[in-house]
Amino acid sequence: MPQTTIRALQLLADRQLELVERPAPPPPADHEVQIRIRAVGLNHIDVWGLRGMAFAKRLYPLTVGAEAAGEIVAVGAAVTNVKPGDRVVPFSALTCGTCRTCLRGQDNLCENVAGVRGFHVSGFTEDLTNHPARLVVKIPDGVDMLDAACVAVAYGTVEHMLFDNARLEPGEWVLVHAGGSGIGSIAIRIAKSIGCTVITTVGSAEKAEKARALGADHVINYREDRFEGVVRKITGKKGVDVVFEHTGADTWNGSLLSMKRGGRLVTCGATSGPSATLNLMQLFQQQYRIIGSFGAPLSALARGLDRIAAGVRPVIDTVYGLDDFRAGVERLERRDVFGKILVEL
Secondary structure (H helix, E strand, O other): OOOOEEEEEEEEEOOEEEEEEEEOOOOOOOOEEEEEEEEEEOOHHHHHHHHOOOOOOOOOOEEOOOEEEEEEEEEOOOOOOOOOOOEEEEOOEOOOOOOHHHHOOOHHHOOOOOOEEOOOEOOOOEOEEEEEHHHEEEOOOOOOHHHHOOHHHHHHHHHHHHHHHOOOOOOOEEEEOOOOOHHHHHHHHHHHHOOOEEEEEEOOHHHHHHHHHHOOOEEEEOOOOOHHHHHHHHOOOOOEEEEEEOOOOOOHHHHHHOEEEEEEEEEOOOOOOOOOOOOHHHHHHOOOEEEEOOOOOHHHHHHHHHHHHOOOOOOEEEEEEHHHHHHHHHHHHHOOOOOEEEEEO
16 A cells, blocks of 8 residues: 655754654656655755755755765656665756756756755655656665765765866875764765875864774874974975865865865855955966865765775764654764764664
8 A cells, every 4th residue: 555644854943843743755757766865964055054054945844864865766757767765865956958058967067056955945855755867876786875975965075176177186185074974974985095104184183093993194183283284294395185075164264274285175054153364366377276076976976986985984862753853963064973973764
């Protein structure tokens, strides 16, 4: 007998989060699939969403969750790329698939994006959800469902930052900020897996120990030392090839001082504040390249899943039940986390 109701974790207004029972979605349309969601990954986009920082109009109630993994239970009549029983990661940006950037494989630059699920439009923290079939990526055999739930935002973001944008190469030096964060911990593991030397910043002795265990070559406690000075010392005053920046105002100028001439800084976040100053003479004299990075193309999700299949797995801090979603988000707000926080449905 078809399921008639599902659980959904919904924002009813800014910061008003409730677990509700609602009608199950209808059968998928011709080009859609229906996914049974098994796990959801938490990210700072969820923190922003709870605060109402969606940067666009959105309608309540809104189901939360922008990063998920699950299995297909039904497909529309025109779907040929997947079948019921396949395990998949859904791509959360509702891109058009027809504009010139989408056709070039630059989905994150879609000219007609309809929003990001869990942020602008209803997301994945519900038992069943319908989603465009072209916006799912199959999970390889041997990849755990919880690991796969770290891919759509975290691995995709890191892949896009390090390789599509910063063009990180084996043997280079990279500074990874906030090595205990979800994307920071993944960036450490990926950079080490290709033979880079990794310097990372953390905020406590406990996190420093964990970062070393991940493989970071040098760990700096930014509460005890000015990280840029330590980086210059470690690199013999040369600086690093790449800075993986996502913390914002607090680390911005130090990040620039940490780069070698011709270095690349790639940034995707501003959790410590969005405004910083920039010395233009420093920029052009040192020939820095500063690259903004937001989201990821669909191809980055497939690459992330392939890395996990090859053994570059995420660090999972805690797996919560559906009732504890808010507790996980609050820990993200406090930065009381090392690795990824997941919610299992």
